Amino acid sequence: GEDVEQSLFLSVREGDSSVINCTYTDSSSTYLYWYKQEPGAGLQLLTYIFSNMDMKQDQRLTVLLNKKDKHLSLRIADTQTGDSAIYFCAEKGTGGSYIPTFGRGTSLIVHP
Amino acid sequence: NAGVMQNPRHLVRRRGQEARLRCSPMKGHSHVYWYRQLPEEGLKFMVYLQKENIIDESGMPKERFSAEFPKEGPSILRIQQVVRGDSAAYFCASSPPRGKAEAFFGQGTRLTVV
Numbered sequence: 001g002e003d004v005e006q007s008l009f010l011s012v013r014e015g016d017s018s019v020i021n022c023t024y025t026d027s028s029s030t031y032l033y034w035y036k037q038e039p040g041a042g043l044q045l046l047t048y049i050f051s052n053m054d055m056k057q058d059q060r061l062t063v064l065l066n067k068k069d070k071h072l073s074l075r076i077a078d079t080q081t082g083d084s085a086i087y088f089c090a091e092k093g094t095g096g097s098y099i100p101t102f103g104r105g106t107s108l109i110v111h112p
Numbered sequence: 113n114a115g116v117m118q119n120p121r122h123l124v125r126r127r128g129q130e131a132r133l134r135c136s137p138m139k140g141h142s143h144v145y146w147y148r149q150l151p152e153e154g155l156k157f158m159v160y161l162q163k164e165n166i167i168d169e170s171g172m173p174k175e176r177f178s179a180e181f182p183k184e185g186p187s188i189l190r191i192q193q194v195v196r197g198d199s200a201a202y203f204c205a206s207s208p209p210r211g212k213a214e215a216f217f218g219q220g221t222r223l224t225v226v
Contacts, residue, residue: 031213042118042203042219043155050213088154092215099145099168100205100215104154 006089006103012110018076020106022089025070029093032065033100034074037086046074046087076108084110114138116206117186118218125194125225133189133221137206143167144187145215146179149201161187194225 003025012018024032030051035043049056049063049072056063062075072091076083086105092098117136125131137144143162147155157171161181172179176194181187191198201222207215 033215035217043205043217045214045216048213090215092213098143098207099157099160101157102147102155 004103006106009107012079014110014112018079020074020087022072024091026093029091031092032072033090035088079110081110116216116218118204118221123223128193131191131194133202134186135204136186141206143207144181145205146189147203196225199225
């Protein structure tokens with residue numbers, strides 16, 4: 001079955017770059033997503049990348065996809081305290097009936 | 113264009129009661145997914161529905177849980193005879209027809225069973 005793995009915690013200093021990594025197993029993944037969840041809130045779609053792309057940039061966010069290694073990363077430039085949240089990686093592919101499958105989430109802690 | 117709407121945001125039920133969670137997808141979205149999030153855990157898929165059809169319910173517990181997405185009105189996740197272990201945040205997501213990228217989430221319903 002499909003599986004998405006993420007490290008559970010990341011701590012960075014304000015102003016530094018953050019890199020959150022994710023690996024997945026479903027080779028038929030069509031779309032790969034990054035969601036942000038703040039405490040007590042729902043999931044906010046940050047960005048997604050189609051599987052035929054290897055990079056996508058959106059302001060402070062850069063998504064890199066290594067399809068050969070099934071590795072996805074999210075880089076946040078100039079990390080701010082407001083970026084502190086849980087970040088979920090997810091994939092959706094034909095192998096899973098187009099059901100988005102999520103990792104356990106990475107808690108990003110930004111300290112001054 | 114309103115986002116995915118879930119209600120209620122918070123729901124408290126006594127053990128043995130029924131819980132009904134509602135989800136209205138975004139306009140133009142015909143696919144609905146329900147997920148459960150337990151404390152300190154990720155999102156676990158429960159059920160995937162299209163209008164009047166259950167497409168995949170492989171993540172639903174076999175007993176007490178049911179879901180529907182009628183032709184008119186919101187999708188409903190129903191939990192009968194709730195137990196303490198049902199306490200969790202339940203999230204709904206919607207997406208356009210098959211093959212499209214966007215999958216947007218509601219704010220969730222936080223169910224507490226006392």
